[in-house]
Amino acid sequence: MAKTVVSFTLxxxxxxxxxxxxxxLIHTLREKLATTGPHIGCDTSHCGACTVDLDxxxxxxxxxxxxxxxxxxxxTIEGFAKAGALHxxxxxxxxxxxxxxxxxxxxxxxxxxxLLQENPSPTExxxxxxxxxxxxxxxxxQNIVKSIQxxxxxxxGETVATSHPVLxx
Amino acid sequence: MDxxxxxxxxxxxxxxxxxxxxxxxxPRFIQGKGNYVDDIKLPGMLxxxxxxxxxxxxxxxSIDTSKAKAHPGVHAVLTAxxxxxxxxxWMPTLAGDVQAVLADGRVSFQNQEVAFVVADxxxxxxxxxxxxxxxxxxLPAVVDxxxxxxxxxxxxxxxxxxxxxxxxGARKHHNHIFNWQIGDKDKTxxxxxxxxxxxxxxxxxxxxxxxxxxxxxxVANYDAIRGDLTVWITSQAxxxxxxxxxxxxxxxxxxxxxxxxxxxxxFGNKVGVYPGYVCAIVASIVLxxxxxxxxxxxxxxxxxxxARDYWMTGELxxxxxxxxxxxxxxxxxxxxxxxxxxxxxxxxxGMFHVCTGSxxxxxxxxxxxxxxxxxxxxxxAYRCSFRVTExxxxxxxxxxxxxxxxxxxxxxxxxxxxxxxxxxxxxxPLGLEFDSGNYAPALERVLEAVDYKALRAExxxxxxxxxxxxxxxxxxxxFTEIVxxxxxxxxxxxxxxxxxxxxxxxxPDGSAIARMxxxxxxxxxxxxxxQIIASEAGIAASQIAVEEGDTSTAPYxxxxxxxxxxxxxxxxxxxxxxxxxxxxxxxAAHLLEVAPDDLEFDLDQFKVKGxxxxxxxxxxIAWAAYNNVPEGMEMGLEAVDYxxxxxxxxxxxxxxxxxxxxxxxxxxxxRRFYALDDCGxxxxxxxxxxxxxGGLTEGFAVAMGQELPYDEQGxxxxxxxxxxFLPTSQxxxxxxxDFTVTPSPHHPIGAKGVxxxxxxxxxxxxxxxxxxxxxxxxxxxFNMPYxxxxxxxxxxxxxxxx
Ligand code: FES
Ligand code: FES
Numbered sequence: 001m002a003k004t005v006v007s008f009t010l011x012x013x014x015x016x017x018x019x020x021x022x023x024x025l026i027h028t029l030r031e032k033l034a035t036t037g038p039h040i041g042c043d044t045s046h047c048g049a050c051t052v053d054l055d056x057x058x059x060x061x062x063x064x065x066x067x068x069x070x071x072x073x074x075x076t077i078e079g080f081a082k083a084g085a086l087h088x089x090x091x092x093x094x095x096x097x098x099x100x101x102x103x104x105x106x107x108x109x110x111x112x113x114x115l116l117q118e119n120p121s122p123t124e125x126x127x128x129x130x131x132x133x134x135x136x137x138x139x140x141x142q143n144i145v146k147s148i149q150x151x152x153x154x155x156x157g158e159t160v161a162t163s164h165p166v167l168x169x
Numbered sequence: 170m171d172x173x174x175x176x177x178x179x180x181x182x183x184x185x186x187x188x189x190x191x192x193x194x195x196p197r198f199i200q201g202k203g204n205y206v207d208d209i210k211l212p213g214m215l216x217x218x219x220x221x222x223x224x225x226x227x228x229x230x231s232i233d234t235s236k237a238k239a240h241p242g243v244h245a246v247l248t249a250x251x252x253x254x255x256x257x258x259w260m261p262t263l264a265g266d267v268q269a270v271l272a273d274g275r276v277s278f279q280n281q282e283v284a285f286v287v288a289d290x291x292x293x294x295x296x297x298x299x300x301x302x303x304x305x306x307x308l309p310a311v312v313d314x315x316x317x318x319x320x321x322x323x324x325x326x327x328x329x330x331x332x333x334x335x336x337x338g339a340r341k342h343h344n345h346i347f348n349w350q351i352g353d354k355d356k357t358x359x360x361x362x363x364x365x366x367x368x369x370x371x372x373x374x375x376x377x378x379x380x381x382x383x384x385x386x387x388v389a390n391y392d393a394i395r396g397d398l399t400v401w402i403t404s405q406a407x408x409x410x411x412x413x414x415x416x417x418x419x420x421x422x423x424x425x426x427x428x429x430x431x432x433x434x435x436f437g438n439k440v441g442v443y444p445g446y447v448c449a450i451v452a453s454i455v456l457x458x459x460x461x462x463x464x465x466x467x468x469x470x471x472x473x474x475x476a477r478d479y480w481m482t483g484e485l486x487x488x489x490x491x492x493x494x495x496x497x498x499x500x501x502x503x504x505x506x507x508x509x510x511x512x513x514x515x516x517x518x519g520m521f522h523v524c525t526g527s528x529x530x531x532x533x534x535x536x537x538x539x540x541x542x543x544x545x546x547x548x549x550a551y552r553c554s555f556r557v558t559e560x561x562x563x564x565x566x567x568x569x570x571x572x573x574x575x576x577x578x579x580x581x582x583x584x585x586x587x588x589x590x591x592x593x594x595x596x597x598p599l600g601l602e603f604d605s606g607n608y609a610p611a612l613e614r615v616l617e618a619v620d621y622k623a624l625r626a627e628x629x630x631x632x633x634x635x636x637x638x639x640x641x642x643x644x645x646x647x648f649t650e651i652v653x654x655x656x657x658x659x660x661x662x663x664x665x666x667x668x669x670x671x672x673x674x675x676x677p678d679g680s681a682i683a684r685m686x687x688x689x690x691x692x693x694x695x696x697x698x699x700q701i702i703a704s705e706a707g708i709a710a711s712q713i714a715v716e717e718g719d720t721s722t723a724p725y726x727x728x729x730x731x732x733x734x735x736x737x738x739x740x741x742x743x744x745x746x747x748x749x750x751x752x753x754x755x756x757a758a759h760l761l762e763v764a765p766d767d768l769e770f771d772l773d774q775f776k777v778k779g780x781x782x783x784x785x786x787x788x789x790i791a792w793a794a795y796n797n798v799p800e801g802m803e804m805g806l807e808a809v810d811y812x813x814x815x816x817x818x819x820x821x822x823x824x825x826x827x828x829x830x831x832x833x834x835x836x837x838x839x840r841r842f843y844a845l846d847d848c849g850x851x852x853x854x855x856x857x858x859x860x861x862x863g864g865l866t867e868g869f870a871v872a873m874g875q876e877l878p879y880d881e882q883g884x885x886x887x888x889x890x891x892x893x894f895l896p897t898s899q900x901x902x903x904x905x906x907d908f909t910v911t912p913s914p915h916h917p918i919g920a921k922g923v924x925x926x927x928x929x930x931x932x933x934x935x936x937x938x939x940x941x942x943x944x945x946x947x948x949x950x951f952n953m954p955y956x957x958x959x960x961x962x963x964x965x966x967x968x969x970x971x
Contacts, residue, residue, distance in 0.1 A: 020292070027291070036208040037201020039433070041382045042466040046890035049382060077201035086199070094195040097859045101691030102198025103382040103433030109199065132897040135890075137382045137434050138691045140866030141898040143859060164189040164855035166181055 011079030037077035048134030051107035077106035098147030100138035185704030189855035222276035225310035225883020265336025266508035277506035310883030346539035360495035364486030383433025386463035406728025429718035435690035476551030495532035510548035513660035519555025522599035526564035565933035644938025653736025679788035686726010687738035705746030732922030741812035748808035835961025839902035849921035864927025872935035
């Protein structure tokens with residue numbers, strides 16, 4: 001099949017990549033651009049493990065063709081920490097134990113990022129609604145909600161603390 | 170005051186047992202730097218894809234691979250014919266049966282592996298897989314285990330023709346696998362004959378799938394020059410895989426390296442050895458290049474290891490006051506087309522015999538029949554110890570049925586039957602020794618927390634109102650789990666005892682590395698094992714690197730499933746750390762010129778008794794271990810421990826669930842779920858809470874929606890996330906958690922294991938609540954999953970939907 005060059009900005013850096021028209025963005029990212037943070041958890045666009053931020057929208061990278069991304073601005077989990085400093089969402093997920101096996105985590109954080117861009121003070125119900133396209137088999141979501149609340153508070157400039165102090169018991 | 174602050178600071182630095190230490194695993198996962206199998210990319214790596222059968226039961230007339238082989242970019246197409254010369258077309262299962270790696274002249278379940286296509290990349294491999302032409306001659310399929318036992322039922326396994334004795338004794342029919350019995354049948358039958366009351370209930374624990382978010386997969390790399398095989402694999406038991414691969418390939422284990430890198434959840438799905446792994450290995454050996462095989466979600470849901478599919482009949486004999494005298498259980502277990510259950514060799518129904526539960530029942534008898542059907546193989550433990558979810562479900566349902574029959578409150582009947590605290594260690598009528606428990610206080614605490622009386626009053630008022638649009642169900646479970654397999658006298662896999670191991674090396678600077686035979690799939694071992702060592706050997710957890718999953722570096726272990734990591738590998742870790750501490754004591758005594766007994770261990774140092782100003786820190790001792798040890802002592806500070814537990818551990822819990830059900834639609838809302846777990850000593854409360862949330866959520870999923878049904882032709886319905894229910898953040902209830910602590914008397918630090926209790930305990934709790942909602946109308950049971958449609962159907966049958 002004839003291949004096409006596609007150019008876009010990935011986590012702030014320009015990339016050019018040669019793909020078949022049928023190639024899915026998730027495969028291009030993972031196999032050609034060494035961006036293995038977004039994962040593949042299904043074949044029906046249900047799990048959200050592959051979520052990336054594409055031109056200001058959360059997108060399931062398994063459901064987009066790479067050729068559709070020409071000229072796009074793309075953010076994946078690899079673009080969150082800046083100069084060694086974690087993004088508040090990354091910190092929140094760790095402090096509130098919002099991950100276990102970690103397989104859903106890149107997608108979760110990327111989706112939560114979009115939520116907080118649109119709504120800096122989401123309620124628990126807002127968070128549960130917004131995150132419903134991202135499945136997690138390990139955590140039961142309760143600590144993911146808390147992680148996002150932690151990050152939201154921190155991004156609003158409030159003081160935050162883990163709800164799991166080291167020496168509680 | 171000052172000493173308190175100082176101790177607090179030292180404890181905080183040590184981060185030992187009981188601390189909510191933040192996870193060591195997190196930094197890589199939150200930055201997208203995990204290393205899962207599909208992230209691995211080797212130079213020259215090829216991609217493998219399976220060709221699968223569309224039929225549940227068929228003869229293979231012919232396979233034509235010529236077009237696929239001619240497709241550009243294709244390197245090989247393997248079929249059973251190619252594997253035959255290597256004797257790899259069949260492989261042994263963990264249950265003493267054999268399984269076709271690639272179909273050998275016939276297929277016996279839908280999506281069975283028929284051919285393996287290897288190409289430059291996954292797109293090319295998928296294209297070529299479509300070009301493999303297979304001609305089938307369809308045979309009648311049987312998907313119902315009872316019909317499979319009919320005299321004229323289709324023969325599912327002609328390869329077993331004439332084999333009247335299987336791995337677990339006599340086979341009574343061509344589709345029969347085993348009959349397993351335990352308990353005193355005569356005494357139990359007599360107790361039933363003389364009982365004041367008996368109850369009987371059929372129930373189905375449907376076929377479900379653990380469905381971790383990462384599917385199964387592997388990358389095999391055979392180095393022809395060195396003769397070494399390296400396999401990265403999604404395995405919960407990498408050492409067992411190495412032994413199996415060695416047996417299959419005749420490559421010595423010393424030349425096989427199995428690496429379980431980061432694993433995206435397991436829940437039992439990743440215990441077995443699957444045809445895809447074997448094909449990737451063969452292809453790599455044949456082609457001399459690395460070969461990756463990653464299954465899709467639908468392949469995962471329809472071929473690699475289901476759980477449950479247990480058709481159970483329970484019976485209780487009791488006095489009029491609800492005191493249980495005997496339990497009788499008959500199970501028909503659907504194992505699919507190959508018996509690939511992951512159970513200890515001796516017990517083909519796992520630890521199902523924990524089914525007497527938290528109750529003091531004098532007589533019990535269990536009989537389990539395993540049956541072949543045209544469904545995919547498995548029978549793994551989905552977030553539970555072997556068949557324990559089924560056992561707990563049975564007894565918790567049965568005690569509710571008895572309560573309803575006798576019109577005794579469901580909490581009260583439990584009180585009347587609990588094993589009392591002073592009865593531990595308690596020998597059950599089915600031969601298990603329950604290590605410790607304290608059931609009554611746990612139940613009372615939960616009932617008080619939810620104000621049980623008020624809930625029952627509210628329910629009574631609602632029932633009295635015929636116009637009420639909703640029903641209210643209150644569920645209770647007081648379950649006992651059995652985990653930590655296991656004593657090697659009872660438990661082995663492929664003849665290898667189910668011990669586990671830990672090796673610790675303390676470096677000259679006082680930091681350390683520890684390696685275990687277990688493997689984390691999200692449980693946070695890198696975090697919690699370091700905490701055990703911190704408390705036992707006085708080395709700050711932050712200074713301890715924990716490594717698992719690489720068979721070339723880690724000591725042999727049986728892996729992580731059945732909540733066995735803490736009970737077994739955790740015990741080995743504590744014991745290895747104690748060996749370090751005792752050697753350190755001798756070195757400290759030598760340095761301080763006192764007798765070892767004159768020293769006491771204080772968090773991270775040894776102090777001279779009566780002269781606490783004199784002492785040596787572990788850091789100082791570690792340095793001395795490499796330059797100044799007592800005469801006759803070996804240099805270095807290392808220890809290894811292989812731990813064969815004397816017994817299982819028996820975590821328990823008390824749960825209450827409150828459901829609100831809309832009569833007209835069957836829609837169900839979890840109003841409240843309160844879970845009290847007792848897992849003995851708590852190593853990391855934050856991680857325990859996380860495990861409990863996860864287990865409860867998986868329990869909710871099973872009870873409310875998960876099922877892998879089949880149609881009559883053997884088509885699996887529900888093989889994608891379109892149909893198979895995984896709860897989202899929207900449906901998942903809010904969980905309330907609580908705990909008591911009843912340490913295990915035989916575990917070095919008293920820990921019991923926790924990750925599976927909430928799954929095992931919550932499912933019957935949902936059933937209890939669901940049935941309770943309809944109990945006043947005579948319902949004693951109806952089968953899961955309780956999706957709205959089924960609940961509506963049930964409500965309709967009772968005339969509630971009008
Ligand atoms: S891989 Fe599941 S939604 Fe993209
Ligand atoms: S942390 Fe494992 S799937 Fe979410």
